[in-house]
Amino acid sequence: xxxxxxxxxxxxxxxxxxxxxxxxxxxxxxxxxxxxxxxxxxxxxxxxxxxxxxxxxxxxxxxxxxxxxxxxxxxxxxxxxxxxxxxxxxxxxxxxxxxxxxxxxxxxxxxxxxxxxxxxxxxxxxxxxxxxxxxxxxxxxxxxxxxxxxxxxxxxxxxxxxxxxxxxxxxxxxxxxxxxxxxxxxxxxxxxxxxxxxxxxxxxxxxxxxxxxxxxxxxxxxxxxxxxxxxxxxxxxxxxxxxxxxxxxxxxxxx
Amino acid sequence: xxxxxxxxxxxxxxxxxxxxxxxxxxxxxxxxxxxxxxxxxxxxxxxxxxxxxxxxxxxxxxxxxxxxxxxxxxxxxxxxxxxxxxxxxxxxxxxxxxxxxxxxxxxxxxxxxxxxxxxxxxxxxxxxxxxxxxxxxxxxxxxxxxxxxxxxxxxxxxxxxxxxxxxxxxxxxxxxxxxxxxxxxxxxxxxxxxxxxxxxxxxxxxxxxxxxxxxxxxxxxxxxxxxxxxxxxxxxxxxxxxxxxxxxxxxxxxxxxxxxxxxxxxxxxxxxxxxxxxxxxxxxxxxxxxxxxxxxxxxxxxxxx
Amino acid sequence: xxxxxxxxxxxxxxxxxxxxxxxxxxxxxxxxxxxxxxxxxxxxxxxxxxxxxxxxxxxxxxxxxxxxxxxxxxxxxxxxxxxxxxxxxxxxxxxxxxxxxxxxxxxxxxxxxxxxxxxxxxxxxxxxxxxxxxxxxxxxxxxxxxxxxxxxxxxxxxxxxxxxxxxxxxxxxxxxxxxxxxxxxxxxxxxxxxxxxxxxxxxxxxxxxxxxxxxxxxxxxxxxxxxxxxxxxxxxxxxxxxxxxxxxxxxxxxxxxxxxxxxxxxxxxxxxxxxxxxxxxxxxxxxxxxxxxxxxxxxxxxxxxxxxxxxxxxx
Numbered sequence: 001x002x003x004x005x006x007x008x009x010x011x012x013x014x015x016x017x018x019x020x021x022x023x024x025x026x027x028x029x030x031x032x033x034x035x036x037x038x039x040x041x042x043x044x045x046x047x048x049x050x051x052x053x054x055x056x057x058x059x060x061x062x063x064x065x066x067x068x069x070x071x072x073x074x075x076x077x078x079x080x081x082x083x084x085x086x087x088x089x090x091x092x093x094x095x096x097x098x099x100x101x102x103x104x105x106x107x108x109x110x111x112x113x114x115x116x117x118x119x120x121x122x123x124x125x126x127x128x129x130x131x132x133x134x135x136x137x138x139x140x141x142x143x144x145x146x147x148x149x150x151x152x153x154x155x156x157x158x159x160x161x162x163x164x165x166x167x168x169x170x171x172x173x174x175x176x177x178x179x180x181x182x183x184x185x186x187x188x189x190x191x192x193x194x195x196x197x198x199x200x201x202x203x204x205x206x207x208x209x210x211x212x213x214x215x216x217x218x219x220x221x222x223x224x225x226x227x228x229x230x231x232x233x234x235x236x237x238x239x240x241x242x243x244x245x246x247x248x249x250x251x252x253x254x255x
Numbered sequence: 256x257x258x259x260x261x262x263x264x265x266x267x268x269x270x271x272x273x274x275x276x277x278x279x280x281x282x283x284x285x286x287x288x289x290x291x292x293x294x295x296x297x298x299x300x301x302x303x304x305x306x307x308x309x310x311x312x313x314x315x316x317x318x319x320x321x322x323x324x325x326x327x328x329x330x331x332x333x334x335x336x337x338x339x340x341x342x343x344x345x346x347x348x349x350x351x352x353x354x355x356x357x358x359x360x361x362x363x364x365x366x367x368x369x370x371x372x373x374x375x376x377x378x379x380x381x382x383x384x385x386x387x388x389x390x391x392x393x394x395x396x397x398x399x400x401x402x403x404x405x406x407x408x409x410x411x412x413x414x415x416x417x418x419x420x421x422x423x424x425x426x427x428x429x430x431x432x433x434x435x436x437x438x439x440x441x442x443x444x445x446x447x448x449x450x451x452x453x454x455x456x457x458x459x460x461x462x463x464x465x466x467x468x469x470x471x472x473x474x475x476x477x478x479x480x481x482x483x484x485x486x487x488x489x490x491x492x493x494x495x496x497x498x499x500x501x502x503x504x505x506x507x508x509x510x511x512x513x514x515x516x517x518x519x520x521x522x523x524x525x526x527x528x529x530x531x532x533x534x535x536x537x538x539x540x541x542x543x544x545x546x547x548x549x550x551x552x553x554x555x556x557x558x559x560x
Numbered sequence: 561x562x563x564x565x566x567x568x569x570x571x572x573x574x575x576x577x578x579x580x581x582x583x584x585x586x587x588x589x590x591x592x593x594x595x596x597x598x599x600x601x602x603x604x605x606x607x608x609x610x611x612x613x614x615x616x617x618x619x620x621x622x623x624x625x626x627x628x629x630x631x632x633x634x635x636x637x638x639x640x641x642x643x644x645x646x647x648x649x650x651x652x653x654x655x656x657x658x659x660x661x662x663x664x665x666x667x668x669x670x671x672x673x674x675x676x677x678x679x680x681x682x683x684x685x686x687x688x689x690x691x692x693x694x695x696x697x698x699x700x701x702x703x704x705x706x707x708x709x710x711x712x713x714x715x716x717x718x719x720x721x722x723x724x725x726x727x728x729x730x731x732x733x734x735x736x737x738x739x740x741x742x743x744x745x746x747x748x749x750x751x752x753x754x755x756x757x758x759x760x761x762x763x764x765x766x767x768x769x770x771x772x773x774x775x776x777x778x779x780x781x782x783x784x785x786x787x788x789x790x791x792x793x794x795x796x797x798x799x800x801x802x803x804x805x806x807x808x809x810x811x812x813x814x815x816x817x818x819x820x821x822x823x824x825x826x827x828x829x830x831x832x833x834x835x836x837x838x839x840x841x842x843x844x845x846x847x848x849x850x851x852x853x854x855x856x857x858x859x860x861x862x863x864x865x866x867x868x869x870x871x872x873x874x875x
Contacts (some may be wrong), residue, residue, distance in 0.1 A: 052763060078765030086763075092756040103753055105763035112746040115776065119746040165764055290675050340859055346675050347621050348858045351815055354808045355854025362847035363852045479804065482679040490676065533694030539686035544668050547680065551671040 003066045004198050005030040006051070011060035014048055019100055020046040021057065022223035026167070032064040033195040035202045035210045038220035044203045045087055047220065048173050050148035051201075052084045053077045078107065085158040085175055087203075091146045093186065097144040097157050101129040132164040133157075136190060152183035158188065163198075170200045175207060188212065211235075219243075257391050262512045263505065268397050270504020275459035275483040276477060277496040278411060280451030285491030286448050289338060290346050292353040294456050294481070295474030296360035296405040297333075301326045301457025302464035302473060303364060315378040321455055322461050330453020335445050342445070361471050372470035375461075384421035400462050407458065408497060415493060420447075446517025480507075483539055487546050498555055503539050512536040567869040572823035575830070576672055579729055583722045592721070599725045603748025603789045605829035607814040610782035613739050615811070617748065618775045619755030623678045624665070624685030627808050628658045628780050630692055630802030632787020637704040637797040645788045647710030647718075651788050659777050661688070666776035670769050692799040703798020710789070710792050717793055729790050732826065735782050736775065740822055751775045786793030812854060818866025827865055 002233060006028040020043045027132035028034045038044055051062060061070045074146070083104075091100050098150035105128035106119065119125065133139045135185035136156040141149060151209050155175055162170055175191070176184050188209050194200065195213065204210050204232055210217065211231050218228040219240050227237045235238055280294050304325045337356065341349055377396055384392035384537030415421040436499065467473065484503050490497030515531035523531065544552060579602065586595040601864040607629060614620040635654035644650065669680040698704045709718040742748045750771050753761045758768050767818045800806075809832070817828025839846035861868070 054759065054763070073767070074762040075765050078763060084763055086760070090752050090757060090760045090763075092760060094756055097754065099749070103749060103761075104764040106746055106749070112766070112771070114746040114747055114748045115748075116741050118741075118744045119749050120744065122746075161764060223641045282673065289662070290678065337855060344858075346678060347811075347815070350621070350623065350678060351808075351812060352855045354805075355851040355858070357805075357851070358847040358854070362851065366845050366848065392590040429731030450847050470675060475804070476686070479683055483683050486679055486683070529696055532696070533691045536690035536694060537687055540683060543680070543683060547668045547671055551676075 003063075004028055004032075004059055005065055006201070007063040008051070009061045009063070011047070011050060011062070012058045013043075013050060013055065019223050021050065021060075024060070024184065024220070024223070025220055026225065026226055026228070028199060028201055029142070029216075030199055031180075032215040033191075033200045033213055035204060035214035035217045036220055037204065037210055037217060039209070042220040043134040043219055043223040045173060046223075048084065048171055048201075048203055051164070051171055064205060065077050075107075078082055078165065081166075082167050082171065083169070085155075085161035085162050085173060085178060087173040089154045089158060091154060091157060093147040094145060096105055096109055096145050097133060097138055097149065097153075097160075098126070098145050100131050100146060100157060101160050101164045102126060102172035104130055104161045105132075109166045123154060132160040135194075136160045137186075152179055152186075154181075155179060155187065156190070159194075163194075163206045167198060170194070170198050172200060172202045172204075176204070184209070257388075258512075260388070260391065261393065263315065264393055264397065264401070265503065265512075266505035266508030268400050268404075268504070269508055270464055270501040271401060271408070271458030272459045273481055273484050273504055274408060274497050274500035275404055275455045277481040277488070277500050278355065278493055279455040279498050280407075280481055281485050281488075281493065283542075287342055287445050289341060290349040290353070291452075292350060292478065293296055293333070293356035293360065294452070296357050296458040297326055297330060297453045298460035298463075298477065299471070300353075300360065300467075301460030302375070302469040304370055304457070305372065305461035305464055306375045306469045308374060313379065319461055323457055324340070326457025326460075327450045327454040330457075331446055331450040333453070334449040337443070338449065339388055339445070349370060357475070364471050369549055370471065372468045374470055375464040377465045394544035403458075407455070409495065411455075414422045420444075424490030429451055461469075472525070479545065483543050485497070486543055487554055490551070492555055495553055495555030499553075503542070506542060507539050509534075510535040563664035563681065566736070568821065568823075568866045569637045571827065571866075571869060575823060575827055576733070579732075583725055586664030587722075595725055597833075599721070599793055600790075602725070602728045602732050603786050603793060603835065604810070605784050605826040606735055607844055608788035608817070608829045609732065609735055609739060610779045610786065611810050612814045612819065612821075612825040613742070613782070614776055614779040615814055616824070617739075617755065618772060618779075620670075620772060620776060621674075621678050622681040622776075622779075623804070623807050623811065624681035624683075624688075625755045625783055626802045626804070626806035627661065627688040629664075629790055630688060630788040630797070630799065631661055631783035632789075633791035633797035633801055634692060634695075634698070634704070634787075635784075636788045637706050637789040638698055638712060638766055640706045640708060640710075641698060641704060645711045647712040648751075650710050651785070652658075653828070655781050655784050659781040662777040662780025663773070666773045666780070670772050670776065676803050676812040682804055685802060686804055687719055689799050689802045689804070690800070690868035694804065699798065701799060703796055703800070705789060706797065707796045709795065719739075724793070728793075729783055731789060735776050735785070736822060736826065738782075740755035743822075747771065747774070757843070786838050792814065793856055806851070814864075816857060816864055821864070821866040822866055824866040831865065865871075 004027040006026070008024055011021050011024045012019070024047060036044055036047070046055065050057045053072055057070065061068055063078055064077070064082060067080070069080065084166065087171060091102070104123045105125045109125065113205060121229040130142065133142050136159050137152060138156055138160060141153060146154065146157065159175065176187055184206065191200070191202070191213055202210065202213065207250060208234045214231055217231055217234045218225050219234060221243045225241055227234055275296060276294065280291065281288050283291055301322055304322035305319050308321040309315050312318050312321065337352070341352055381396040381399060383395050385398060387393050387394045480503065484496060484499045487503065488499030515527060515536040518527035518531050518534070579598070580613065582598050583595060586592060604805045611622065611625045614622055632654040635657050636650045639650045639653060665681065665684045669677055669684065672680060689780070712718070716723050716727055718727065742750070750761070750766055754768050754772060762768055787801070790801065813828035813832045814825045815828070816824065816832055818824030835845065836850065839849055
């Protein structure tokens with residue numbers, strides 16, 4: 001078996017006495033869209049934060065393309081091709097959409113200890129930014145400050161920022177959170193296009209979207225992975241049913 | 256040997272004064288999230304009030320008590336008139352606004368009491384040295400400071416850990432919303448906490464006054480030391496402030512007393528006497544730098560903020 | 561892009577024009593005092609502009625910026641005392657000393673955020689103050705008189721009021737120009753991004769502390785230049801130039817003029833120091849008015865003068 005793009009081994013993270021991540025092991029293959037689902041408080045965001053380096057695990061390891069990145073700070077993981085979107089939109093509010101994306105491109109284009117030339121006039125960076133904005137359908141909003149974008153537009157911009165760094169692996173933390181029906185549909189369409197270009201780990205509550213998009217699904221309950229497999233397997237898994245999907249309406253419709 | 260004991264006691268006494276100042280600062284910061292540079296002004300006002308009231312009443316204890324009440328009252332008025340409007344603003348606003356207050360207080364003192372400064376004479380019964388070890392006398396007044404400050408520290412500890420108001424204070428430090436949801440008058444609580452902090456600062460000021468003179472700006476240098484104490488101890492933590500204050504008091508006092516002699520043993524006498532004053536005043540800042548390298552959150556951070 | 565000239569730009573242009581023409585006014589009216597006063601204002605404006613780089617653009621609230629005024633000043637004073645009068649040595653040493661101090665203090669204090677950072681920069685500046693007070697060979701508490709201003713081999717004569725004023729003004733405008741370039745450069749965007757959302761910047765791949773530290777050092781070095789000029793201006797340097805209230809003054813100038821705007825700190829310095837001058841003519845107890853005024857500015861005047869003038873000259 002070839003080395004998976006992302007391999008997580010026996011990851012443990014506690015908060016006080018609570019095991020938020022309980023011996024989690026995962027493998028994400030190159031090219032797949034791997035969804036992580038689980039009820040509220042299952043430790044999904046905690047897991048993502050450890051993958052991106054915003055939170056340190058107490059034990060266990062994380063490998064990106066075979067390389068142990070468990071102790072790397074967030075910015076180094078990003079440099080190695082790991083990009084994330086935040087559950088709660090986290091952009092640079094006083095910058096324009098184009099600036100937000102261009103900065104991501106800049107981060108992956110050598111160091112930024114350049115003090116004199118106007119960065120907003122660098123063709124290379126601007127072109128990457130335009131392409132990424134175009135990809136998510138925001139090109140006509142490029143010069144608008146983030147604080148004046150709608151919530152849906154901000155979610156799309158999150159994606160554009162992640163794309164602009166040309167990642168190997170995209171970690172999306174609830175990209176559909178807070179979106180209306182039409183916006184959600186747009187996002188699903190966008191993700192279904194993106195999954196052909198990049199490996200994606202998707203944390204999402206919207207079950208319809210998850211089962212439509214995912215190649216494989218891992219189910220997280222109380223910090224543990226109780227099942228991992230293709231959507232059909234997960235649907236049929238007794239333990240998952242009992243622990244989580246027993247709640248019928250969740251399977252069919254969410255929110 | 257006796258000299259060492261004396262300096263240790265001096266360091267303890269200085270550290271305890273620092274604690275009184277730092278405790279108020281850290282309470283106000285921990286609960287109201289307010290950075291109050293004018294805390295040093297309250298320290299100064301405590302000293303000026305004491306000098307005035309002691310001269311007026313002729314009694315040191317009565318004057319000191321009146322001064323304590325006056326500082327508390329001043330704190331309450333200050334909170335009500337100015338600082339209340341700063342809650343929820345960012346820290347830079349706090350710094351600038353309270354910087355303005357310092358300018359105001361210094362100038363007001365100059366206008367009222369004149370630029371020269373005041374003496375605060377000790378009563379006879381406090382001015383005598385008392386024997387505490389065979390052949391070793393220590394000034395009664397410094398001893399009194401240690402006793403009073405320790406008592407206040409103990410009361411503060413019991414008050415915060417055991418009483419209902421203390422529980423509210425701790426709850427406020429960890430959860431601002433909850434305390435409001437409990438239906439407690441949060442404005443009143445904040446005013447009281449600020450008044451308490453002011454009284455602690457005033458107490459420190461009036462107790463220090465007979466040792467140094469009462470003068471304009473006396474609160475500023477010691478305020479910066481109190482900041483160092485808070486950085487070392489961990490912000491928002493009374494216990495951290497206590498331990499760090501003692502540590503800073505001891506290191507500063509012992510350093511100034513013994514460093515010149517120690518240096519003389521390694522350096523030539525001339526260069527030792529050049530380096531000693533600069534170096535001994537650096538000691539606590541070096542300590543702070545070391546703490547920052549090892550534990551940027553302070554040595555004894557509050558468990559949850 | 562063509563933008564209409566906003567009120568704040570207009571003020572900036574008038575400000576610069578006024579500063580450039582000031583010696584002419586002084587010459588015509590025979591008012592020497594105004595030139596002396598404005599030399600000091602221009603130097604402190606330079607210090608405020610340097611503080612604005614970290615505070616306004618970088619979000620680093622340093623309360624110890626006056627330390628560089630002292631370090632730059634003492635570099636000039638101590639070298640002069642030791643018989644090294646050449647400005648070509650004094651000024652580079654002043655800048656280098658400031659940069660090294662900034663590097664050390666920055667690498668310690670940037671481990672922390674927010675209030676901690678404010679208190680720590682304040683404490684270290686106080687340490688610098690005490691060290692200077694302990695320098696018995698260089699005057700200790702009383703300070704150090706500089707008997708001869710920096711000598712620039714006949715290129716410029718610092719003892720000539722007008723020449724010295726223009727040197728200071730050139731330094732100020734040069735620094736503002738540099739800041740303008742920096743702010744719009746790759747580096748500047750990173751630093752401003754860190755102010756806006758550090759977590760996001762880390763997530764897209766920027767090591768935060770490294771960029772902040774470099775910004776901190778640039779700012780400190782610029783302020784060291786102001787310190788060297790200030791020492792030459794007063795022919796004197798003492799620990800008092802780094803007393804913490806001076807750091808507070810610099811912060812007030814930045815806020816008053818408009819944080820994160822290019823000319824805000826310059827305007828802030830001019831207004832603050834003129835106000836101080838004016839109030840002290842009216843009453844001996846000018847701080848009695850200045851103090852509450854600061855409180856009111858904080859409470860009601862967000863964004864400073866440049867902010868009030870409408871569109872800020874941010875980019």
